[in-house]
Amino acid sequence: MKRFILTIISIILVGFGTNVQADAKEKKLDETAYVDVSVATLWTAPNILRPVDEPSAANPVNMRKWTSAMTLEQQxxxxADGMLETQALYGNKVTILERQGEWVKVAVAGQPTPRNDLGYPGWMPASQLTYSKKFAKAENQPFIMITEPTTFLYPSPSFKEKNLEISYNTLLPYEGETKNAYKVLKPNGKKAFVKKEHAKLFSSIAEIPAPTGEKLVETGKKFLGLHYLWAGMSGFGFDCSGFTFTMYQSYGITIPRDSSVQAKNGVSVELDDLQSGDLLFFAHDNGKGSVHHVAMYAGNGMMIHSPNSKKNVEIIPVDTKGYIEELSGARRYLP
Structure with a gap:
């Protein structure tokens, strides 16, 4: 009961949630906040969660409990019911668009969509957001990027006690380092440590080396066997376009969030001129209708993708039955 009362008070005072720091009182509801959980799941409407979804809406979230507890029917x-929009990673910037009780509608920066110029929109619990002046000011300083499917934050560089499990492609401001650890800034303005072997340090997005198509495919292979998650954008589960989006974004290349929009950007490629890293699109009505799936060409007639709720990330021949009939085209996002 005490936690519930504190949550309501916090939302009334600052418009974000239980983890917003005192300096957030200066922020307005329609301004910036930062994701304060390892993966925030954005819903199409507030208060539509099923009991099985509760671990995804807490702070901290428990992604593994959520994804493993869902039956195939629930996945x-x-x-089928259009429940989810997208996901946002720890530290992602969002813009608050609207509030209904303990829920806020946000736009996720860095996820391009025609639906909103500020980023991909969706509803999430306000308690999964925070704001810190220090974190906001660190936006342009060097950062570390998580390079493993998932890894942990630690309260000290001894790594004796695990804290939050975070995803591949999570970016956190660099604060220093020890022999084996990077010291990082958390969205709430506090410090943590991450193993150097699980991250890379960059001075800016522009410093990230441009990938080859082969490098994109090699990176994608880190996730072979990872189960599909509708709207998934993390090392805990991807949907088809979340997978291709993340592979590119982790090399400093931002492409549209959804497959239907990915299919309209980049450069058109003839199917007899495919290169590794090109995106393949599949459409209804034998490839002539609306795009519903995307995969990445892996070379030698193969493709890597996150197919559907019944399967895991896999590499299969492009001419696999059930896919080749719907192949509608290809786009290239590399120079």
């Missing part, structure tokens, strides 16, 4: 319901 399919996420897409």
């Amino acid at each position: 399919l319901q996420l897409s």
Whole structure:
């Protein structure tokens, strides 16, 4: 009961949630906040969670408990009923668009969509957001990027006690380092440590080396066997376009969030001129209708993708039955 009362008070005072620091009182509801959980799941409407979804809406979240507890039927319901929009990673910037009780509608920066110029929109619990002046000011300083499917934050560089499990492609401001650890700034303005072997340090997005198509495919292979998650954008589960988006974004290349929009950007490629890293699109009505799936060409007639709720990230031949009939085109996002 005490936690509930504190949550309501916090939302009334600052418009974000239980983890917003005192300096957030200066922020307005329609301004910036930062994701304060390892992966925030954005819903199409507030208060539509099923009991099985509760671990995804807490702070901290428990992604593994959520994804492992869902039955296939419950996984399919996420897409069939259009329940989810996208996900945002720890530290992602969002813009608050609207509030209903303990829920806020946000736009996720860095996820391009025609639906909103500020980023991909969706609803999430306000308690999963925070704001810190220090974190906001660190936006342009060097950062570390997580390079493993998932890894942990630690309260000290001894690594004796695990803290939050975070995803591949998470970016956190660099604060220093020891022999084996990077010291990073958390969205709430506090410090943590991450193993150097699980991250890379960059001075800016522009410093990230441009990938080859082969490098994109090699990176994608880190996730072979990872189970599909509708709207997934993390090392805990991807949907098809979340997978291709993340592979590119982790090399400093931002492409549209959704497959239907990915299919309209980049450069058109003839199917007999495919190169590793090109994106393949699949459409209804034998490839002539609306795009519903995307994969990455892996070379030698193969493709890597996150297919559907019944399967895991896999590499299969492009001419696999059920796919080749719907192949509608290809786009290239590399120079």
